[in-house]
Amino acid sequence: MNFDHDEQQVLFRSAVREFVESEVAPNAAHWEEEERFPWEVWHHLADLGLCSLALPEEYGGGGSGKTMLCIATEELARASGGLSVAYLVSCGVAMDGICMHGTEQQKSNYIPRCSRGEIAYFALTEPEGGSDVATMRMRYRETAAGYELNGTKTFISNSEEASFGVVFATRDPSLGHRGVSAFVVERDTPGFSIGRRERKTGQHCSSTNEIIFDQCVVPKSALIGEEGEGLIIALESIDKSRVSVAAQALGIARSAYEEMVRYAQERHAFGKALAQLQAIQWMIADSATELEVSRLLTYRAAWLIDRGNLAVKESAMAKLYASEAAGRICHRAVQVFGGIGYTREASVERYARDQRITEIYEGTSEMQRWAIARQVLGMK
Numbered sequence: 001m002n003f004d005h006d007e008q009q010v011l012f013r014s015a016v017r018e019f020v021e022s023e024v025a026p027n028a029a030h031w032e033e034e035e036r037f038p039w040e041v042w043h044h045l046a047d048l049g050l051c052s053l054a055l056p057e058e059y060g061g062g063g064s065g066k067t068m069l070c071i072a073t074e075e076l077a078r079a080s081g082g083l084s085v086a087y088l089v090s091c092g093v094a095m096d097g098i099c100m101h102g103t104e105q106q107k108s109n110y111i112p113r114c115s116r117g118e119i120a121y122f123a124l125t126e127p128e129g130g131s132d133v134a135t136m137r138m139r140y141r142e143t144a145a146g147y148e149l150n151g152t153k154t155f156i157s158n159s160e161e162a163s164f165g166v167v168f169a170t171r172d173p174s175l176g177h178r179g180v181s182a183f184v185v186e187r188d189t190p191g192f193s194i195g196r197r198e199r200k201t202g203q204h205c206s207s208t209n210e211i212i213f214d215q216c217v218v219p220k221s222a223l224i225g226e227e228g229e230g231l232i233i234a235l236e237s238i239d240k241s242r243v244s245v246a247a248q249a250l251g252i253a254r255s256a257y258e259e260m261v262r263y264a265q266e267r268h269a270f271g272k273a274l275a276q277l278q279a280i281q282w283m284i285a286d287s288a289t290e291l292e293v294s295r296l297l298t299y300r301a302a303w304l305i306d307r308g309n310l311a312v313k314e315s316a317m318a319k320l321y322a323s324e325a326a327g328r329i330c331h332r333a334v335q336v337f338g339g340i341g342y343t344r345e346a347s348v349e350r351y352a353r354d355q356r357i358t359e360i361y362e363g364t365s366e367m368q369r370w371a372i373a374r375q376v377l378g379m380k
């Protein structure tokens with residue numbers, strides 16, 4: 001099996017890297033301090049075609065597939081974890097349900113808007129639980145005007161920047177997964193409001209808020225797929241998008257690793273460079289190996305998806321491994337930097353903070369292990 005990048009993908013990676021090095025890397029620490037979303041860079045990113053990259057060509061998208069989306073996500077994450085999550089949510093998981101199950105009207109409206117740089121959110125998690133999504137509390141009911149939504153979603157990425165988003169609600173919690181439906185909701189819909197902004201550990205330039213639906217009435221045309229298909233749409237979207245979080249973790253880990261190698265060669269202790277000390281060499285060797293495994297798992301899963309496979313197990317393996325390996329690599333990078341690694345003088349402390357959430361969102365590590373085991377054991 002050969003899942004190396006082809007020439008187009010190699011060229012694409014170097015173009016994104018050039019953009020990231022000139023516009024993202026020099027400013028990313030600043031955006032974090034200010035907790036500010038970099039709209040100016042986002043608009044440029046859209047102009048370069050990065051927002052439309054993986055969206056279907058017949059609606060104005062780039063039709064480039066998962067490998068390209070992972071390349072873009074990895075390169076963005078190398079400089080800014082926050083910008084990369086805004087990207088993978090808006091141009092990935094939030095659009096997947098619309099692309100796979102949306103009506104013609106939804107596709108021809110939302111795909112061009114996302115391509116032009118409008119931002120989308122994906123609202124599944126509720127205060128009572130994120131892993132056990134079938135126990136959803138947020139309700140909807142059919143009215144003469146459409147569907148009335150009532151409830152609260154929590155930890156929603158992009159909520160402050162988004163102009164629309166995909167929201168999941170149940171007709172009746174006692175129906176379990178069969179009661180859940182998916183809706184696309186415009187930001188200016190009466191009854192929609194943005195609640196508390198979370199005070200997070202990292203990825204500060206990306207907003208994460210509660211969103212509140214209070215007698216929020218959307219038209220009938222807002223329903224995605226059929227009533228009762230919502231949970232399938234949510235899980236398919238996450239299955240398809242999960243590998244992007246692996247790519248994000250890979251990008252953050254690469255930066256931490258590169259910084260660790262550079263610093264180990266520059267910094268001296270006991271009359272020699274840190275890189276001459278075996279304890280440090282082992283940290284570098286383990287990190288290089290884990291980075292390589294993360295890369296292979298991530299791009300293998302993307303390669304399979306681009307060939308029409310669901311790759312549920314492979315994506316879960318990639319996300320599980322790459323996110324946990326990124327944790328170990330960031331931890332070592334801080335260690336190699338010593339005291340300065342624990343200060344904002346060094347970017348490795350930011351990478352360590354940005355990495356942590358990759359083990360939690362779009363399914364925790366425990367949920368990935370569960371998904372892998374179910375596939376291995378052939379369980380429904």
Ligand SMILES: Cc1cc2nc3c(=O)[nH]c(=O)nc-3n(C[C@H](O)[C@H](O)[C@H](O)COP(=O)(O)OP(=O)(O)OC[C@H]3O[C@@H](n4cnc5c(N)ncnc54)[C@H](O)[C@@H]3O)c2cc1C
Binds near residue numbers: 122124131154367
């Ligand atoms: C910065 C950030 C951004 C986010 N963005 C979004 C977003 O855009 N959209 C969205 O919908 N959500 C988003 N989330 C929510 C995120 O997906 C959830 O936090 C995550 O799915 C975990 O859910 P929870 O926090 O409710 O934890 P819980 O589900 O309460 O889990 C708590 C712990 O118990 C473990 N656990 C639970 N069930 C089991 C089990 N059966 N077996 C073993 N262990 C188990 C979990 O793995 C975890 O360790 C975001 C969260 C954060 C922090």
